Structures are given as structure tokens and as C-alpha cells.
Amino acid sequence: MARLHRCRRRLCASLAVFWLGGAGLLCADGWVPAEPPPSGAAAAPGCAAPAVAGAPSAPGGDEAQPYLRWEYGSPSRHRDGPAVAELHLVASDGSPPEDASWFYQLLPLASYREVLRAGDAAVMRAGRFEGGAGEAEGGGLAAGGLQDPSIFRLGEEGRARGGCRLVVASGIYAMADVLGTALVRGRRSYAQTAMLLFGDSLGGEPPVSNSVSPGWPSYNFSGSGELYWPQTGHTFTLTAREGTILGPVRALRDTGPVPGEYAGAENGISFTPAHDPELSAESSSATKPVYLVGRLPGGGTLTYTFYVHRSRTAGTDLPLGILLSAAAFAVTGLGIIVYRSRGRLAREREAGGLAA
Amino acid sequence: MLLKGYRLAIQHVMFIVLMYGGRFGVNLGPAVPCFACPYVTGCGGYCYLMGLQGYIGFGISLGHFWGFEGLRALGYLLLFAGLVMLLGKAWCGFACPFGLISDWITLARRRLGIPEAKIPPAALRRLGAVKYALLGFCAAGPILVNLGVLHRDFYIPFCQMLCPGKPLLPLFAGETRHFALDLTNAATLVITASSLAVTGACLAAMIARPRFFCTFCPMLALIHLLKPITPLALRKNPALCHGCGTCQRVCGMDVERVCTEKASADVQTGDCVNCGDCVAGCAADGALSLQFAGRTVVSSSAGLALGLRKPRP
Numbered sequence: 052m053a054r055l056h057r058c059r060r061r062l063c064a065s066l067a068v069f070w071l072g073g074a075g076l077l078c079a080d081g082w083v084p085a086e087p088p089p090s091g092a093a094a095a096p097g098c099a100a101p102a103v104a105g106a107p108s109a110p111g112g113d114e115a116q117p118y119l120r121w122e123y124g125s126p127s128r129h130r131d132g133p134a135v136a137e138l139h140l141v142a143s144d145g146s147p148p149e150d151a152s153w154f155y156q157l158l159p160l161a162s163y164r165e166v167l168r169a170g171d172a173a174v175m176r177a178g179r180f181e182g183g184a185g186e187a188e189g190g191g192l193a194a195g196g197l198q199d200p201s202i203f204r205l206g207e208e209g210r211a212r213g214g215c216r217l218v219v220a221s222g223i224y225a226m227a228d229v230l231g232t233a234l235v236r237g238r239r240s241y242a243q244t245a246m247l248l249f250g251d252s253l254g255g256e257p258p259v260s261n262s263v264s265p266g267w268p269s270y271n272f273s274g275s276g277e278l279y280w281p282q283t284g285h286t287f288t289l290t291a292r293e294g295t296i297l298g299p300v301r302a303l304r305d306t307g308p309v310p311g312e313y314a315g316a317e318n319g320i321s322f323t324p325a326h327d328p329e330l331s332a333e334s335s336s337a338t339k340p341v342y343l344v345g346r347l348p349g350g351g352t353l354t355y356t357f358y359v360h361r362s363r364t365a366g367t368d369l370p371l372g373i374l375l376s377a378a379a380f381a382v383t384g385l386g387i388i389v390y391r392s393r394g395r396l397a398r399e400r401e402a403g404g405l406a407a
Numbered sequence: 408m409l410l411k412g413y414r415l416a417i418q419h420v421m422f423i424v425l426m427y428g429g430r431f432g433v434n435l436g437p438a439v440p441c442f443a444c445p446y447v448t449g450c451g452g453y454c455y456l457m458g459l460q461g462y463i464g465f466g467i468s469l470g471h472f473w474g475f476e477g478l479r480a481l482g483y484l485l486l487f488a489g490l491v492m493l494l495g496k497a498w499c500g501f502a503c504p505f506g507l508i509s510d511w512i513t514l515a516r517r518r519l520g521i522p523e524a525k526i527p528p529a530a531l532r533r534l535g536a537v538k539y540a541l542l543g544f545c546a547a548g549p550i551l552v553n554l555g556v557l558h559r560d561f562y563i564p565f566c567q568m569l570c571p572g573k574p575l576l577p578l579f580a581g582e583t584r585h586f587a588l589d590l591t592n593a594a595t596l597v598i599t600a601s602s603l604a605v606t607g608a609c610l611a612a613m614i615a616r617p618r619f620f621c622t623f624c625p626m627l628a629l630i631h632l633l634k635p636i637t638p639l640a641l642r643k644n645p646a647l648c649h650g651c652g653t654c655q656r657v658c659g660m661d662v663e664r665v666c667t668e669k670a671s672a673d674v675q676t677g678d679c680v681n682c683g684d685c686v687a688g689c690a691a692d693g694a695l696s697l698q699f700a701g702r703t704v705v706s707s708s709a710g711l712a713l714g715l716r717k718p719r720p
């Protein structure tokens with residue numbers, strides 16, 4: 052009842068605001084409702100000191116143990132159409148990763164399943180970040196060999212970040228499966244991520260390559276829910292790929308745990324990130340990173356990076372929406388009836404006047 | 408009657424193609440000049456209004472309007488112009504799924520004997536200008552988003568807030584979710600509240616008046632702006648007109664000029680959707696015709712008008 056009341060208040064206020072013409076202006080970034088949306092959010096606003104429902108204790112109780120991870124830079128598009136993603140291989144404690152290498156494959160979305168089954172990809176590339184932290188170099192390419200790889204060289208900004216920067220470009224719709232490895236405080240650690248690249252290009256399909264992946268420890272990652280993009284409230288399952296042996300896995304954002312529900316899986320984890328009011332207040336394309344960190348037998352880590360969006364469905368209310376439509380229908384219908392009967396009365400009066 | 412029957416048949420075929428075509432491999436492309444709505448899962452083409460907003464917004468946000476994005480936006484504009492050249496406003500009269508839904512509602516109203524609501528011609532002319540304002544909104548909205556004036560959730564503002572096609576058309580694919588109010592944040596609340604209020608109001612008005620939404624539709628405005636390059640046109644030979652007024656009475660869009668024009672052959676107004684009802688209804692041989700590049704496709708005749716529905720009450 053209280054929720055209905057809240058919704059009604061919000062509805063009236065928003066309609067008044069909208070019809071008075073100030074809708075967009077008031078909703079410019081930054082103006083958010085005082086209360087969190089009724090999305091079943093488990094976390095407190097801000098999620099700075101979240102309560103973690105059922106989170107396993109950190110391996111060894113050591114939240115502060117540094118781990119290697121991929122962080123995303125800002126995505127862009129090359130003038131000729133390819134989608135360009137920038138990735139930084141960094142240690143969570145800011146220490147410089149050493150002896151770093153990378154590998155990635157582009158799996159075309161059009162034939163994603165077949166490509167996975169056949170074990171080959173549109174493009175595979177591997178390399179080393181020469182000179183360690185601060186002097187990394189990236190590689191990149193797009194469909195049809197149209198790109199000049201020199202445009203993907205490390206810039207000043209990448210150097211300033213102190214990590215290793217990799218730029219992946221795709222001239223087709225593709226999933227980029229990216230792996231990296233480096234020594235973090237002397238321990239060999241690994242980082243993995245996968246990102247969608249909606250690239251375009253004037254060239255044709257890229258040649259299919261099936262070079263051998265480096266066989267580094269890695270995860271299989273899958274998400275429940277609609278296949279739109281990863282969202283809070285979806286359950287993500289991470290299992291170690293064949294040959295990878297893992298200790299417990301935890302979900303971190305920076306060094307703190309991410310609120311959500313955890314369930315153990317064989318050599319992996321199932322994790323459902325909780326709804327985040329901060330994320331909900333931003334646009335649907337805004338994301339927050341989640342790092343799923345597993346401990347490897349040698350003391351190093353294997354981290355899977357993925358970025359969650361706010362839920363597309365948790366804040367929606369169908370009955371209320373139908374009610375609103377029905378109300379607008381009724382009010383308009385009534386308005387039309389009144390308008391027509393007034394017109395008829397006026398005509399009748401006119402006719403009466405003429406007759407008189 | 409014959410012409411109307413053909414039109415209805417074509418409208419239904421196009422409804423199936425545009426609403427379900429994707430399910431059997433049909434895709435008319437990203438620049439369809441009518442409401443082939445991408446919110447319908449498995450649709451057979453994409454409404455250009457969404458593309459227009461999306462490409463403007465996307466190109467600007469990436470700062471690449473002069474590169475691939477700009478080229479693509481231009482390519483789709485040319486494709487749209489090409490499709491408009493092919494069929495002109497017949498996209499509205501013969502192909503638009505939302506237009507057909509309006510026609511279904513009108514048919515039902517007539518069967519129930521509910522009289523049509525009349526709007527005085529002067530008011531109708533003023534209301535007709537709204538569609539150009541909405542077209543401006545389609546172009547300006549994404550720019551305002553990119554300038555940070557609007558919240559980023561307003562990325563395709565016409566589709567999200569004002570198009571009744573967004574909630575209604577997906578119903579025919581069994582999807583009700585666009586009727587949900589989104590309480591995620593203030594922007595989504597305003598967006599969905601506006602969309603649902605507009606849809607409810609439109610539905611009521613569509614019962615009272617045929618093709619009510621078409622009067623305000625920015626797609627019609629955009630197609631009309633391309634009139635100089637559109638070969639399909641409604642023409643009148645005023646010398647043959649009896650002045651009986653049947654054309655205006657049978658016109659769903661209540662186009663006055665088709666009846667009152669006494670000098671010019673051009674009666675293709677901004678509100679006309681090239682449905683051909685006036686041509687079918689007119690009993691004066693050759694007074695009205697639909698022409699393609701100067702060649703008559705169909706012209707009015709007593710024979711054609713025979714058996715036509717009675718003028719509306």
C-alpha cells in the first residue's frame with residue numbers, strides 16, 4: 052500500500068513536471084529520486100559499505116591480496132567503422148605488473164556457436180608488453196586488413212596510467228575474448244575478460260584463423276537472463292576451463308566485495324550482483340566493473356572482469372503502467388464525449404434560435 | 408470498393424511482412440518509411456525515425472560525424488529517400504502497420520455506429536503543424552542528450568516518449584512489457600509515464616477519429632518534405648470536379664483541399680496519406696487520380712465509385 056502511494060506520488064509529480072514542459076531539463080544527469088527504486092535492491096544506497104548476502108569469506112581472509120585485472124578504457128569507433136576497445140592490464144594495488152603478455156581472439160557473433168565448436172576465430176593475436184609497466188605496446192586490427200596498426204600504438208595517456216594498454220579493434224560484430232598475464236609482486240597472475248565489439252567496416256569478412264591459444268588458466272563465463280548485456284540481478288556462472296585448478300572465487304569491486312548472492316559451483320562460482328541504486332540513477336548504458344577473483348595453486352590469481360549495467364526489468368511495473376494508460380484513455384474519451392456533446396448543444400441552440 | 412479491397416489486402420500483407428518478416432528471414436532494411444517498429448521482436452524492417460534519432464545521437468556522441476558514422480547516416484538517409492521515391496506516401500496508405508491498426512479501429516467504430524468526431528478545418532491545420540515540431544524533436548533530442556541537457560536515458564526520445572507504436576505494436580508479437588511503468592529512476596519514470604499516457608490518449612482519439620495519430624506523425628512530415636522528389640502524387644482536374652464534397656467526406660485525414668481546390672492540379676497536402684479513398688469515392692470521371700511520375704495509376708470514375716461505402720455519418 053505504501054509502495055502504491057509512493058508510486059502514485061511519483062507518478063503525479065513526474066506527469067506534472069513533464070506536461071509543464073520541464074521534463075528533460077529536470078532529468079538531466081544528477082537529478083535522481085530521493086528514494087531508491089523499488090527494484091528489490093538489497094544494497095544500501097551508495098553501496099560503499101555493503102552487506103554481502105551469503106558471500107564466502109575471502110580466500111585466506113586476505114581481501115587486500117593484490118590481483119591482476121583487465122580494466123576497460125573508454126570505447127570508441129575508428130573513423131572507418133571498426134569498434135575500438137581499450138584495455139588496461141593493472142594490478143589491484145597499483146603495483147607495476149611485470150613480464151606481461153596478452154592474447155586475444157575475435158569470435159564473430161554471426162557464427163559464434165559454430166566458431167566456438169570448431170575452436171577457431173576470426174582473428175587471434177598474441178604478444179608481450181615490452182619493457183614492463185609504463186612502456187607497454189598494444190596491437191590491434193580490423194576486418195579486411197583495412198586498418199593501419201600504427202594508430203593503436205600506446206599514447207601518453209596509457210603510459211601515464213602506468214599499466215599495460217591493449218587496444219582491440221573489430222570491423223565486424225564480434226566477441227573479443229582477452230587474456231593477459233603478468234607477475235604481480237612476484238606471483239604469476241592471470242586476467243581475463245570478454246567484450247562485445249559492434250564494429251563495422253567497408254571491408255569483407257576477416258580471414259578465419261585458428262592458431263593455438265596459449266593454454267593459460269582461464270574461465271568459462273555464462274550469464275542467465277535475457278541476452279542483452281550483463282545486468283544486476285542476473286546470475287553469472289564462472290567455471291574453470293579444463294586444466295585450470297582454482298581455489299574459492301570472490302566478487303570484488305576495487306578491493307571491496309560486491310553485494311549480491313553467491314553460490315558455489317564446481318571449481319567456480321555463481322554470482323548474482325545486487326541492484327545498485329547509484330547505477331540505477333545513471334543511464335542504461337552506464338556500467339560498473341565486477342572482478343571475479345580466484346586463487347591459483349601457486350598463490351597467484353585468475354581474475355575475470357565484466358561490467359554490469361542496471362537491470363532493465365527490475366524497476367518496471369506492468370499493472371501500474373496499464374492503469375496509467377487506461378486512465379489516459381478514460382480521461383481523453385471523456386474529454387471527447389464532453390466536447391462532442393457541447394458541440395451538439397451549440398448546434399441545437401443555434402437551430403432553435405434560427406427557428407425562433 | 409474494388410480499390411479499397413485491394414488496399415486492405417495489401418495493408419494486411421505488409422502488416423505481416425513488417426511485423427513478422429524477421430521470423431522468416433525478411434528484412435526491408437534500416438530505413439523503412441513507416442512504423443516498422445524495432446521494438447517488435449522479429450519485425451521485418453526498421454522504422455527510419457528510430458534510425459534518424461539513433462544515428463544523429465550516436466554519431467555526435469562518438470565525435471565521428473564526419474567519418475563512418477556520418478557516412479552511414481547519409482547512406483541510410485539516401486536509402487530512406489529511395490524508398491520514399493518508390494512509394495511516396497503510399498507507405499502510409501498501404502503499408503504502415505500502425506495505419507492499419509487505426510483503420511481496424513475505424514472499421515469497428517463504424518460497425519458500432521459511433522459517429523466520427525469532427526475537428527474544425529482551421530484547428531486541424533494548426534494541429535497538422537505539430538508533426539513538423541515532432542520531427543524537429545526527433546532531430547534535436549539526441550543532440551540535447553549529447554550536450555548533457557537531457558539525461559542519457561532519453562537517447563531516442565520520440566520513440567521512447569511519444570510514439571504510441573512502441574507499446575501498441577509489440578502487443579501483436581505477444582509482448583506486453585512496453586506497457587510497464589519504469590520506476591528505475593526519474594528519467595525512466597518520465598519517459599514511460601509519457602509514453603503510456605500518450606498511448607492511452609491516442610487510442611481513445613483513434614476511436615473517435617480515423618488515422619488520428621497520422622495528423623501528428625513526424626514520419627508523414629518527413630515524407631512530405633521529400634515531396635519534390637516523390638513521383639507518386641494525388642492530382643485533381645478541377646474542370647471535371649462536380650463539387651459534391653464526397654472526397655473530403657470519405658477522407659480519413661479530412662483533407663479539405665482535395666474538395667475545395669479549384670485551380671491547381673496539386674492536391675497532395677501535408678496531411679494526405681495517399682490512401683486513395685477519395686479517388687475511389689469520387690464519381691466524376693477523371694477528376695481525381697493517383698499518378699506516378701505523371702502516369703495515371705488509378706483515376707476516379709462513376710464505375711469505381713459504385714458500391715463504395717456510404718459517406719460517413
Ligand code: SF4
Nearest residue numbers: 444454457566570572
Ligand atoms: S517507437 Fe515508433 S518511431 Fe520508434 S521505431 Fe517504433 S514505430 Fe518507429
Ligand code: SF4
Nearest residue numbers: 499503506621624627
Ligand atoms: S503517418 Fe500514419 S501511416 Fe504514416 S507512418 Fe505515421 S502512423 Fe504510419
Ligand code: SF4
Nearest residue numbers: 658679680682683685
Ligand atoms: S486526400 Fe485522398 S488520398 Fe489523401 S488521405 Fe484523403 S482520401 Fe486519402
